[in-house]
Structure formats: C-alpha cells, structure tokens
Amino acid sequence: MEPKNLEIKVGLFLLIGLAILGGLIIYFGRYGEKFRPSYQITVEFPNAYGLIKGAPVQFAGAPVGRVVSTPRQIREGRAVEVDLKINADAKIRKDALFQIVDVGMLGDKAIAITPKGTTAPFLRNGDKVRGSRASTLSDVTSQIAPLISSATQLLEGAGTIVNRINQNVLTDETAADLRATIKELRMVLTRTDQLIADAQYGKGPLAKLLNDPEISENLSAFVFNLRKKGILFYSDVAAKQEAKGTPVQHPVIKAKLEKSK
Template sequence: MEPKAHHVIIGLFTLAAVAAALGFALWLGKSSADREWAWYEIGFDQAVTGLSQGNPVLYSGVEVGNVVNLRLDPDDPSHVRVLVRVDEKIPIRENTSVGLVLANITGSMSVQFSGGTPDSPRLQGDRGDPPLIMAEPSAFTSLLTNGEQLLKKADRLLTNANALFSDQNTDNLTTILANTREATDGLMARRDELVALLARMSAAAARAEEAAIKVSRVSDNANALLQNHGREVLESMDQALNTIQTTVARIDQLTRRNEGALDAGLQGMGELAPALRELRSTLRNLNQFTRRLEANPAGTLWGGGSIKEISQ
C-alpha cells in the first residue's frame, strides 16, 4: 500500500506544478495582452547584426518593450527599419535618442532609448502609422565596423609584406647586406686615413672660421668707415661737383661773350703760321752759321763761300 500512496502523491504534485505553470503563463499572457503599447519605427543607417524579432527594447537599461519586425528600406536597402512596441506609459519624446546595445556575450543586440526632457513634445505612435526615429551609431557597432576595416588593412599589410619578402627581394636584400658589409670592412681597413682626412677637414674648417672672422672684421671696419667718413667724402664730392658746374657755367658764359674775339684770334693764329715757318728757317740758317764759325772762324769771316740755305 505504501508504494501506491507514494506514486499518488508524486502524481498529484506533478499535476499541481503543471497547473501552476499553465496558470502563470496564462496570467503573463493576459497581462501582456492587457498592456497598452505605443509603436515606433527606428531607422538604422548601418548594419543591425545581432538584432532579431523578439529582442528586448530598453529605456535606460530597463526593459519596456520588444522588437516586432525588421525590414529593409525599399528606397535604400543599406538602411534598416525596425518596428518596436513600447509600454504606452513610457514617454518617448522628440529629443529622446535611440541606439543599439550589446545584450549578452553571444552578440545579441537590444534597442535602447535614452535621454529626453520633459519640456520636449511626446511622440504618439500607433501601429498603422508609427513615427520614425533615426538611431545614433552605437559604440559597439562603430567598434565592429572599425574592427572589420582594421582586419582588412591588416590582411592587406600582410599580403604586401609577403610580396615584399619574395624570393627575388630576399636575394636582393642579401646582396645589399653583403655589399654593405664589404663597404664597412673597407672603411675599417682605411680607418687611419679616414681619421687623418677628418683631422685635415677639421683644421680646414678652423681656418675657414678664422677667415670668416677676419672677413667679418674687415666688413665691420668698412661699414664703420663708410658710416663715419663716407658722408664727409660724399659731401666733399658734392661740393666739388657744384664747383665744377659753376666753373663750366662761367666758361660757357665767357665763351659766349668773347666769341668774336676768339674767332679773330684763331684767324690771326692761322696767318701767323707762315711767319713762324720763316722764323724757323732763319733760326736754322743761323744755327748752321754758328757751327761753321766755331769750326773755321777765319775762313767763315774772310774767305768762305756764301751761306746756302739748306731745305729741310
């Protein structure tokens, strides 16, 4: 009798548990059916990976509804339109922001409302004509997008690196390193000559510096000379030029005043030329007579021939 009684008790307990579960489910369904909903359409300009029908809708982290439907924008398939329902008691206003948040570590996403001020008008949404609210890019979505771009760039970098380290480039790099080693060994073998060359270059640089200093001093002296005496020299030259100009003006004035006398004088000098020639001939004959007289005074005075004129 005892085993049968135990089976009866277990059966009754099981039926009671099932009935309680059904009752809770009916109560929960009735509660959901009795709730009044406000409907909104969320516009996403990026992918909504991880978001699916039935996912929760949150307001500042508190669940206030769920996702009803997802569809692509017929005008632009890159945009997604998500229909959500929210408890009508929750005020969704014009300045309320909306975006995606990570629901769990499996990658499931939830729609989350946040913000909104009491002075902003409230959006009234019904299922037939839900108001459109554009979503803001979420940090997680931006991270995924940037991560994909980063992976693409990393893959491209690895591909370029593989191309860079091809067999031909590796051989070229080996040759370059070998040539560099040979050049380094050659330089090390002639290290003493390089040191001497550097010493000579250092000495030449020192001499060049000294020459530059001297040139700078000469330039400074010339600059000082020009500053101190250049003005006086220029003033003296200016005075001399003024004097020359005055003298030239006077000579020009004198020439104009005595133009007739100068012309007569020049004409007289032209007539004087024959007389000067005759005088030169007479002086030449007199010179010859004097020489003869010195050589033979008696013959010249008493018995000499007549004096002949020698033409030049």
C-alpha cells in the same frame, strides 16, 4: 475510502502546483508578453544589420518590449524600418534616442532607448520615429581592417627591399670592402688621436704649425681681411703692399695702433 481521498488530494495539489508554475513561466517568460497590454511603434534606421525579430528593447537599461518584425526597406532602399511592441506602462517621449547596440560578446543586437528631454509628448500606438546605429565592435573592426591591410602590405614591401639589399648590395665582395673601409677608418682615427696627443705636449707637425709665429700671423691676417672685406670682396692687403714695394704692416697690429691713438 480514506486512501482514495488522500490520492485525490495529492493529485489536486500537484495539479494546482503545476498550473501555478506554468502560469508564472508564461507571465514572466516571453509568452507572457503576448497577454500584457502594449502599444506598437515603428522606428526607421539607416542600417539595421544584425537586428532580428524578437530582439529585446530596453529603455534606460530596463526591458520594455521586443522587436516584432524583421527590417523592411523603405524610401527606395535608402533606409529600413522595424516595428516595436512596447509595454503599456513604459512612457517614452518622442524625442528619445533610439539606437541599435550590441548585447553580449556574441554580437547579438538590441534596441536601446535613451531619454532626452522632459517636455516632448509621449509616444502612442502607431507613431513613427527615427533611430540611429551606435558604433559597435564590428564597425570598429571594419574600419581598422583596411589599416591592418595597408600595414601588412608595407611590411611585405619592406621585407622585399631588405631581401634585395641582402642579395644585390651586401654581397661577399661588398662586405669585404666595407670591413676594409672600417679598418682604414679606425687607423685614421688612431693617427688623429696620436697627432692631437703630441700637439698637447708640443710635439709633432701639428704643434709646430700651431706654435709657428709666422703661420699664426698669416692666419690672423687672413681672418682680419675676411671679416673686413667678406668672402666676395676678399683681398690680401699684405700681398698688394709687397707687390708695390711698400713696407708690410700686419693689419691686426695696425688696427690696434689706430685704436690706441
């Protein structure tokens, strides 16, 4: 008789353990939510794309319920509404912010409730509130997509232009002309450097031009007349005096003499 009693005790122990384990799974799992006291509210959204029945509802980051209906159209298709089952111990005020947000990297949706004030009345069974949709990664991607498309078109257009330039402009003949022009430009720069170097030591035509007193005097007279008369009313005073047969006096020297008096 003792072995049978032992077997019965072991069986009862296993049965009680399985019952307790099943009860814990039901209580803490999704099935346990059906037996918890709760109240139901309805939330209106302008767009509930991606939100499905059974999605979690969080209040300040804590789970407080689930979505118990699929989105349905209202107001002639201008909005949608969903039903939420909220735990009875979750006290949510009517001015709280309801938003559809992303959960995880796979783009699953949830409803996040953010408390705002402390004076609004608490929600009750059957109340209706309005919510919004937070900017998600998919929304940002949809906004960036046209920019990426435009940038791609610009790059393709630039590539086409470069190809046309290579084919029509940068031909073998044009490249040869360009090389010849660069070679001549280098020769001109070399000659210019040589002229400037010779002028520094008083050699060459440039040094003679700079050191010639007559040229220097005429240049000073030109600058003097240009400053005095301007470009529109410029006149060569020395040339007029020579035409009249009067002695020519350098305008710069004349101005210095008048200033000394």
